[in-house]
Amino acid sequence: MKLTPEQLKQFDEEGYLFFPNYFSPEETQILKSEIPGVFQQRREENVREKSGDVVRTAFAVHTYDPIFEALVHHPRFVEPAEQLLGDRTYIHQFKINGKAAFDGDVWQWHQDYGTWKADDDMPEARAMNLAVFVDDVNEFNGPLWFIPKSHKKGAIEAKHDLTTTSYPLWVIDNDTIAKLVKQGGIVSPKGGPGSAIFFHGTLVHGSPPNMSPWNRQIIYVTYNAVSNAIRRFKRPDYIAHRDFTPIDAWSDDAVLQAARRKSAAE
Amino acid sequence: MKLTPEQLKQFDEEGYLFFPNYFSPEETQILKSEIPGVFQQRREENVREKSGDVVRTAFAVHTYDPIFEALVHHPRFVEPAEQLLGDRTYIHQFKINGKAAFDGDVWQWHQDYGTWKADDDMPEARAMNLAVFVDDVNEFNGPLWFIPKSHKKGAIEAKHDLTTTSYPLWVIDNDTIAKLVKQGGIVSPKGGPGSAIFFHGTLVHGSPPNMSPWNRQIIYVTYNAVSNAIRRFKRPDYIAHRDFTPIDAWSDDAVLQAARRKSAAE
Numbered sequence: 001m002k003l004t005p006e007q008l009k010q011f012d013e014e015g016y017l018f019f020p021n022y023f024s025p026e027e028t029q030i031l032k033s034e035i036p037g038v039f040q041q042r043r044e045e046n047v048r049e050k051s052g053d054v055v056r057t058a059f060a061v062h063t064y065d066p067i068f069e070a071l072v073h074h075p076r077f078v079e080p081a082e083q084l085l086g087d088r089t090y091i092h093q094f095k096i097n098g099k100a101a102f103d104g105d106v107w108q109w110h111q112d113y114g115t116w117k118a119d120d121d122m123p124e125a126r127a128m129n130l131a132v133f134v135d136d137v138n139e140f141n142g143p144l145w146f147i148p149k150s151h152k153k154g155a156i157e158a159k160h161d162l163t164t165t166s167y168p169l170w171v172i173d174n175d176t177i178a179k180l181v182k183q184g185g186i187v188s189p190k191g192g193p194g195s196a197i198f199f200h201g202t203l204v205h206g207s208p209p210n211m212s213p214w215n216r217q218i219i220y221v222t223y224n225a226v227s228n229a230i231r232r233f234k235r236p237d238y239i240a241h242r243d244f245t246p247i248d249a250w251s252d253d254a255v256l257q258a259a260r261r262k263s264a265a266e
Numbered sequence: 267m268k269l270t271p272e273q274l275k276q277f278d279e280e281g282y283l284f285f286p287n288y289f290s291p292e293e294t295q296i297l298k299s300e301i302p303g304v305f306q307q308r309r310e311e312n313v314r315e316k317s318g319d320v321v322r323t324a325f326a327v328h329t330y331d332p333i334f335e336a337l338v339h340h341p342r343f344v345e346p347a348e349q350l351l352g353d354r355t356y357i358h359q360f361k362i363n364g365k366a367a368f369d370g371d372v373w374q375w376h377q378d379y380g381t382w383k384a385d386d387d388m389p390e391a392r393a394m395n396l397a398v399f400v401d402d403v404n405e406f407n408g409p410l411w412f413i414p415k416s417h418k419k420g421a422i423e424a425k426h427d428l429t430t431t432s433y434p435l436w437v438i439d440n441d442t443i444a445k446l447v448k449q450g451g452i453v454s455p456k457g458g459p460g461s462a463i464f465f466h467g468t469l470v471h472g473s474p475p476n477m478s479p480w481n482r483q484i485i486y487v488t489y490n491a492v493s494n495a496i497r498r499f500k501r502p503d504y505i506a507h508r509d510f511t512p513i514d515a516w517s518d519d520a521v522l523q524a525a526r527r528k529s530a531a532e
Contacts, residue, residue, distance in 0.1 A: 102440045106477065139405045140452050145477070174368045178479035186406050186478065208474050211372065211411070212452065213444035 001076045001252075003083050011084060015151035015203035018189040022076065022196035023132055023255075030259045032134045032193065034067045035096060035217060045238045050166040054103040057167060058096045060238035062221075068094065070250065070258035072221050077130045078249040080198060085126050087225035088246035092116065092127050093239065096134075096219050099142045104210030105165045109177050111150075112222070113201035114158040114170040120240045121232035125155065125201040127224035133195045134217035139188070142210035144197065144218070147177070149184040151200035172204060180204055223247070267342045267518075269349050277350060281417035281469035284455040288342065288462035289398055289521075296525045298400045298459065300333045301362060301483060311504045316432040320369040323433060324362040326504035328487075334360065336516065336524035338487050343396045344515040346464060351392050353491035354512040358382070358393050359505065362400075362485050365408045370476030371431045375443050377416075378488070379467035380424040380436040386506045387498035391421065391467040393490035399461045400483035405454070408476035410463065410484070413443070415450040417466035438470060446470055489513070 003017070011017050023031075038058050039046065045059040062068040071077070072091055081089045098104060112129060116122040137143045150156075158170035189197055199205065210216055224230075229244045251257070269283070277283050289297075304324050305312065311325040328334040337343070338357055347355045364370060378395060382388040403409045416422075424436035455463055465471065476482055490496075495510045517523070 101444070106475070109477070139454065140411065145406065174479070178367070181479045188405065206477060208477055209372070211375070211472060211474055213440070213447045 001079045003080050008083070011198065011200070014148045016146055016148070016197060016199040018191070019196045020191040021194050023194040025194060027255045028132070028134065028194035030067060030255055031071065031132070031219065032217070034065065035134065038065065038096065039098065044236070047167055049100070049103050049105055051103050051105065054100045055098045056105065056165070057098070060094055061096060062091065062094045063238070066258045066262060067255065068219070070254040071219065073247060073250040074254050075249040075252055077221055077223070078247055081128065081130055081223035084128060084198065085223065085225045087126070087227050089223035090226055090229070090244045090247055091221065091241055092224040092230065093222040093241065094220070096217060099207070099210045099216040099218070101141070101210060101213045101215050104142050104216060106209045107207045108161060108164055108169055108171040109204055109206040110158065110169050110171050111156060111202045111204055113155055116201065116230070117155055118158070118170050119232070119235050120230040122224065122230045123228055126228040127201045127222055129199055129220045129222050131197045131218050131220045133191060133193055134219060135215050136192050137190050137195070137216055137218070138214070139190065140212040141214040141216040142207050143188045143190055143216070144205055144207050145186050145188050146199065147180045147184045147204040148187055150180045150204035151202040153180070154202060156204070177204070267345045269346050274349070277464065277466070280414045282412055282414070282463060282465040285462045286457040287460050289460040291460060293521045294398070294400065294460035296333060296521055297337065297398070297485065298483070300331065301400065304331060304362065305364065310502070313433055315366070315369050315371055317369050317371065320366045321364045322371065322431070323364070326360055327362060328357065328360045329504070332524045332528060333521065334485070336520040337485065339513060339516040340520050341515040341518055343487055343489070344513055347394065347396055347489035350394060350464065351489065351491045353392070353493050355489035356492055356495070356510045356513055357487060357507055358490040358496065359488040359507065360486070362483060365473070365476045365482040365484070367407070367476060367479045367481050370408050370482060372475045373473045374427060374430055374435055374437040375470055375472040376424065376435050376437050377422060377468045377470055379421055382467065382496070383421055384424070384436050385498070385501050386496040388490065388496045389494050392494040393467045393488055394465060395486045395488050396464045397462065397484050397486045399457060399459055400485060401481050402458050403456050403461070403482055403484070404480070405456065406478040407480040407482035408473050409454045409456055409482070410471055410473050411452050411454050412465065413446045413450045413470040414453055416446045416470035417468040419446070420468055422470070443470070
């Protein structure tokens with residue numbers, strides 16, 4: 001899996017790439033059916049919503065679940081990440097965002113690199129998310145909103161918001177958002193399960209709450225250039241990993257193989 | 267202005283009618299430019315958002331502002347209201363919902379008749395909203411969401427929610443919403459300023475918060491059949507009116523005339 005020159009240009013200009021049906025229905029179904037078993041676990045990696053007992057984010061699942069371990073080694077993630085970041089990569093963060101029907105709360109406007117820099121002392125914005133939709137993402141269930149071209153601004157000043165949701169986030173003020181939107185607008189890629197989105201570490205994004213009866217689970221893998229490893233270990237290891245070993249690409253059927261091994265073991 | 271038999275049928279089946287560009291740009295601009303003067307007033311009719319000093323809802327503006335008085339007498343509101351409700355009508359409620367950029371909070375899933383019944387002892391669901399978009403309404407600035415056909419269920423059991431927002435509302439539980447959405451889906455009419463939406467008093471609706479930099483002001487006029495006047499006066503008069511005088515239709519240029527009178531007086 002190699003990105004074309006046109007795709008590289010679009011990523012450079014707009015800050016993201018969207019691929020409907022990037023993973024097969026079979027692969028996506030394997031990922032989806034693995035999640036309930038993850039969410040039901042009482043472990044510190046599972047951050048719950050303010051409103052109650054619903055999982056907002058499950059971190060570091062690839063460290064204990066072979067299905068998600070296979071996903072982070074998927075060549076359709078590893079190879080584009082290396083291409084876009086110009087280096088071999090390691091996993092800085094892995095998360096499944098639940099955005100549960102009715103309960104899924106807002107993600108305020110932010111840059112991911114804002115947090116990686118402020119909390120983890122990541123030298124440069126040479127890390128990024130490669131994400132896969134587990135559910136259909138539509139206008140009603142809290143889709144991601146991006147401000148195209150905003151990644152060109154580098155690291156934007158942000159304020160640590162500890163109160164709005166259950167998860168602390170470095171958020172960007174309204175005046176800055178208004179200016180960025182004037183330049184780039186807002187886009188909200190929607191699509192079926194298996195669609196993928198890659199976005200720059202400084203691309204400003206957020207998402208509204210989920211008031212619909214439909215879950216909106218998305219898996220995010222943050223790849224960081226190995227030459228850009230973090231230098232502060234303030235946050236727990238399961239949120240900002242300290243294992244900088246380069247990630248190898250496995251075979252294209254890595255997720256299917258992991259599922260087969262799992263059923264064989266059961 | 268008369269609704270066609272097809273429109274009456276659609277309203278009966280779906281519970282709403284949407285009209286892009288229902289009012290002229292000139293009329294809409296008059297309404298829009300009148301709102302800042304309303305919102306800046308410190309009066310009890312102006313309910314502010316929980317988050318701060320931004321107006322969430324301005325009630326009863328037609329009782330003190332001639333521009334909005336003209337709007338409630340507009341034949342493009344009065345005549346369809348009489349047709350749909352099968353009676354002459356009076357104004358049960360008038361409001362401008364600000365849904366301000368960044369600050370506009372959620373409206374939870376509800377039926378308007380739930381409140382009119384529980385709080386105002388309105389005998390039947392023979393009241394409805396005729397609303398006009400003052401701003402462009404898009405997927406990002408907190409558009410209205412409707413569950414088509416849900417009006418057929420009559421008054422649905424609801425719970426008085428006094429905490430979620432600054433405005434108390436009789437809201438419907440998640441299980442019921444999930445069932446209704448399975449039957450009718452969710453629709454979200456979007457359009458430019460001047461677009462109008464008419465919806466049944468028992469049509470279930472809500473709207474997400476406005477995280478965008480764009481205001482989303484909508485004016486709602488609630489017409490009630492004169493034979494269906496409320497019987498309890500628990501809520502303030504400016505929220506649930508007690509003047510049951512039938513509303514006459516003025517001429518089609520009523521808003522333009524009111525604006526001309528206003529400039530002449532200035």
